Amino acid sequence: MNWKLNMYDNGENISYVNDEDIEPYSAPKPEGWVLAGEHGWIKYDNVEFLDISEDLLGNDTITFKYKGRPYESNIVIGSKP
Numbered sequence: 625m626n627w628k629l630n631m632y633d634n635g636e637n638i639s640y641v642n643d644e645d646i647e648p649y650s651a652p653k654p655e656g657w658v659l660a661g662e663h664g665w666i667k668y669d670n671v672e673f674l675d676i677s678e679d680l681l682g683n684d685t686i687t688f689k690y691k692g693r694p695y696e697s698n699i700v701i702g703s704k705p
Contacts (some may be wrong), residue, residue: 654690
């Protein structure tokens with residue numbers, strides 16, 4: 625998402641702010657982890673997404689490919705489990 629903020633006074637643009645200006649004040653994106661069998665816990669960003677669903681407890685379960693093999697795992701957000 626791109627953020628742009630313009631402030632006007634009597635129709636005159638008096639201020640402009642964009643993503644680069646806001647970045648120091650925003651929280652970093654938390655890391656997501658999935659369990660890929662013998663490979664252990666890997667970052668969610670490093671897998672090929674196939675499908676996502678919910679288990680009976682409402683946890684997100686992802687089906688993904690990693691190194692050419694399909695896996696299924698819950699997604700853990702935060703530090704590496």
